[in-house]
Amino acid sequence: MKITLAIQLLLFLQPVFGQNKKRIYFKPTVYHSVFSAALKPELYISPGDTVYTESVDSEGVDKNGKSQTDRNGGNPLTGPFFIKGAEAGDILVITLIDVSLNRPSAICFESFVPRSLPADIVSQFKDSLKVFDWELDLKNMTGRPKLKTGNLKNFYIELHPFLGDVGVAPEKGAITTDDAGPYAGNLDFRRLTKGSKMYVQVFHEGALLLMGDGHAAQGDGEINLAALETSMNIVFTVQLIKHPKIKLAFPRIEDDTYIMAVGLHPSLDSALQIATKGLLDWVQQDYQLTLEESTQVIGSSIEYKIPEIADPKVEVVAMIRKSVLKRLTKMK
Numbered sequence: 001m002k003i004t005l006a007i008q009l010l011l012f013l014q015p016v017f018g019q020n021k022k023r024i025y026f027k028p029t030v031y032h033s034v035f036s037a038a039l040k041p042e043l044y045i046s047p048g049d050t051v052y053t054e055s056v057d058s059e060g061v062d063k064n065g066k067s068q069t070d071r072n073g074g075n076p077l078t079g080p081f082f083i084k085g086a087e088a089g090d091i092l093v094i095t096l097i098d099v100s101l102n103r104p105s106a107i108c109f110e111s112f113v114p115r116s117l118p119a120d121i122v123s124q125f126k127d128s129l130k131v132f133d134w135e136l137d138l139k140n141m142t143g144r145p146k147l148k149t150g151n152l153k154n155f156y157i158e159l160h161p162f163l164g165d166v167g168v169a170p171e172k173g174a175i176t177t178d179d180a181g182p183y184a185g186n187l188d189f190r191r192l193t194k195g196s197k198m199y200v201q202v203f204h205e206g207a208l209l210l211m212g213d214g215h216a217a218q219g220d221g222e223i224n225l226a227a228l229e230t231s232m233n234i235v236f237t238v239q240l241i242k243h244p245k246i247k248l249a250f251p252r253i254e255d256d257t258y259i260m261a262v263g264l265h266p267s268l269d270s271a272l273q274i275a276t277k278g279l280l281d282w283v284q285q286d287y288q289l290t291l292e293e294s295t296q297v298i299g300s301s302i303e304y305k306i307p308e309i310a311d312p313k314v315e316v317v318a319m320i321r322k323s324v325l326k327r328l329t330k331m332k
Contacts, residue, residue, distance in 0.1 A: 020046070020048075021046075021048040021049060021050070022045075022046070022049045022050070023049075023050050023052070024043070024045060024049055024050065024051045024052065025052045025053075026042075026043050026051055026052065026053040026078075027053070027054070028042065028053060028054065028055075028078045028079075030042060031056060031060065031068065031069045031076035031077060031078065031212070032076065032077055032079065032080065032177070032210060033073055033074030033075060033076050033077070033176065033177050034073075034074060034174040034175060034176055034177060035167050035168070035169055035170050035174070035175045035176075035177060035183055035185055035208075035210060036169055036170070036173070036174035036175070036208075037169040037170075037203070037204040037208060038174065039080050039169070039208060040080075041080055041081065041082035041206065041208065042078075042079055042080060042081070043079070043081050043082070044081075044082045044084060044206075045081050045082070045083060045084065045238070046083075046084045046085070047083065047084070047085060047237075047238055047239045047240050048237065048238075048239065049237060049238075050097065050235065050236075050237045051081070051234075051235070051236055051237070052233075052234075052235050053078055053233075053234050053235075053236075054078070054102060054231065054232065054233050054234060055077065055078045055163075055211065055212030055213070055214050055231055055232045055234060056068050056069065056076055056078075056212065056231050057106070057107070057213075057214060057229045057230050057231050058075045058076075058164075058213055058226065058229040059107070059229065060076045061231065062231050063102040063103045063231045063233075064103070065103065065105070073176050073178070074176035074177035074178045074179075075164065075165050075177040075178060075186065075212060075213040076177075076212065077165055077177050077210040077211060077212035077213065078210065078211055078212045078234070079208070079209055079210040079211060079212075080169070080208035080209055080210050081207075081208070081209040081210075081238075082206035082207070082208060083202075083206055083207045083209060083238055083240070084206070085240055085242075086202050086205065086206050086207040086240055087202065087205055087242075088202055088203055088204055088205065089201075089202065089243070089244075089247070090202040090207075090240050090241060090242055090243070090244070091199055091200070091201060091202065091240070091241040091244045091248060092168060092199070092200050092201075092202050092207050092209070092238060092239075092240060092241075093197055093198070093199055093238060093239045093240070093241065094166060094197065094198045094200070094209065094211075094236060094237075094238050095196075095197045095236060095237050095238070095239070096163070096166075096192070096193060096194055096195065096196050096197075096198075096234070096235075096236050097194070097195075097235040097236055097237060098194050098233070098234070098235040099161050099162060099163055099193050099194045099214075099232060099233075099234055099235075100161055100194070100232065100233045101136060101138055101159070101161050101214075101216060101230060101232065101233075102231055102232060102233045103136070103230060103231055104135060104136045104137070104138055105133065105134065105135060105136060105146075105230065106133075106134040106136055106143065106216045106228035106229055106230040107131050107132065107133055107134065107226070107228075107229050107230075108131075108132045108134060108224055108226050108227065108228055108229065109129055109130065109131060109132065109224050109225050109226045110125065110129075110130040110131075110132045110224075111125040111129055111130070111224055111225050112125060112223055112224065113221075113222075113223050113224070113225050113309060113310040115221075115223075115309040115310070115314070116221060116223040116309060117223075129225070132145060132146075132147070133145070133146040133147070134146060134216070134228050136159060136216055136228075136230065141158060141159045142156045142157065142158060142159060143156060143157050143158075143159050143216055143217060143228060144156045144157075157217055158217070159216050159217050159228075160190055160193070160216075160217050160218075161193060161194075161214065161215065161216055161217075161232065162189070162190050162191070162192050162193035162214075162215050162218075163192050163193070163211055163212065163213060163214060163215070163232065163234070164186055164187070164188045164192075164212075164213030164214070164215050164218075164227065165177055165185060165186050165187070165210065165211060165212050165213035166184055166185075166187070166192060166198055166209075166210075166211045167180070167183050167184035167185035167186075167200065167209070167210055167211075168183050168184065168200055168201075168202060168203065168204075168207045168208055168209050168210075169183065169203060169204045169207065169208040170182070170183040170203060171183070171203040177210070177212075177213070178311055178312075179311060179312050179313065180264050180308075180311065180313060180315065181250075181264060181313075182200075182201055182248070182249060182250055182251075183200065183201070183203065184198060184200045184251040184262075186213065186308070186311055187251070187262065187307060187308065187315060188213075188215070188218065188222050188227065188307050188308045188310075188311070188315070189253070189262075189305070189307040189308070189315070189317060190215075190217075190218060190220075190307065191253060191255060191258070191260065191305075191317075192253060195255055195256060196253055196254065196255040197253065197254050197255070198251055198252070198253050199241075199248060199251060199252040199253070199254075200248065200251045201247060201248045202240075209238070211234060211236070212232070212234075213229075214229070214230050214231055214232030215227035215228060215229065215230070216228035216229075216230045220305060220306050220307055221306055221307070221308065221309040221310065222307070222308055222309070222310040222311075223309065223310065224310075225310050246281070246285065249274070249277075249278065250262045250263060250264060250274060250275075250278055252278065252282060253317070254322075256322070257321060257322060257323075258303075258319045258320065258321055258322065259279070259282055259283075259319070259320060259322065259325070260279075260317050260318065260319045261275050261276075261277075261278030261279040261281075261282055261317065261318045261319075262275060262278065262315065262316075262317055263275025263276070263277075263278060263315070263316045263317070263318065264313040264314070264315050265313055265314060266312065266313055266314065267314065268306075268309075268314045268316070271313065271314045271315060271316040272304070272316045272318075274316070275304070275316040275317055275318035276298075276302070276318045278318065279298065279302065279318040279319070279320060280294055280298060283297060283298065283320065283325070286325075287325065287328050289328070297320075297324070297325075297328065298320065301320050301321065301324045302318055302319070302320055303318075303319040303320065303321075304316060304317065304318055304319070305317045305319065
């Protein structure tokens with residue numbers, strides 16, 4: 001029976017972090033718009049602790065509709081959380097136990113980003129960035145534009161809450177929370193939600209984890225320059241893979257359905273290659289496939305998503321279903 005990386009991690013960590021787990025309720029009072037090792041930790045947590053917290057929306061507005069911080073060049077995020085025992089070279093595993101809406105409203109922008117459409121269409125929105133208000137039905141998990149006129153009179157969508165930003169301090173410098181890289185960051189990927197795990201390389205002691213930028217829903221690409229931006233309740237826990245045999249070039253994500261490798265680059269072609277290479281590495285490492293065998297597994301079953309084209313880097317996620325991988329025979 002194949003034991004995945006996540007299961008191996010849990011088995012490894014159980015005797016180490018099985019004791020003295022804490023349930024921590026953290027009410028943020030400070031928010032940060034950069035990923036940086038220079039930030040002062042807001043909370044120290046241990047692997048295995050469960051943290052209950054919340055975030056403001058991308059404009060700094062909380063669950064009560066009150067502004068808590070000005071948007072200062074990046075999404076205002078909750079944290080940083082200092083992970084006890086985390087060292088440069090480790091891999092941090094963030095498990096999102098719950099990601100849920102905590103207010104009945106969201107905002108979006110009336111625009112299209114330059115990468116999404118021909119210039120003559122995009123230019124019609126160049127001189128203004130109009131905010132479009134949405135009403136969220138938290139009971140039925142649907143959303144409607146607040147302005148119900150014309151062809152939008154009966155329009156609604158199903159909601160899918162997720163976090164746009166989850167990341168650690170990058171190797172060097174301070175990087176806006178509108179951007180992403182090997183440290184993760186502003187991924188805007190809708191599968192980064194309740195029940196998912198993210199694996200990210202640690203570059204500094206304590207990792208300095210930040211998260212937030214809650215989205216009630218978003219189409220692939222974030223082509224409006226914003227999702228349905230809202231505040232969020234978050235429950236998470238972390239674990240560490242100490243002294244891993246591999247170094248992650250870019251984050252990995254998994255849930256009950258997929259394993260997923262992230263690729264980020266200003267070029268779509270390069271981002272796709274990075275994502276595909278990340279998935280190839282993962283499958284080869286976990287299932288000991290030769291390159292030739294991998295061509296058949298990945299070539300027949302890979303899926304791609306393009307979660308982000310609005311930010312400085314294009315993001316491509318290469319995905320493969322766990323149900324497909326279960327059919328592989330592990331060589332002894």
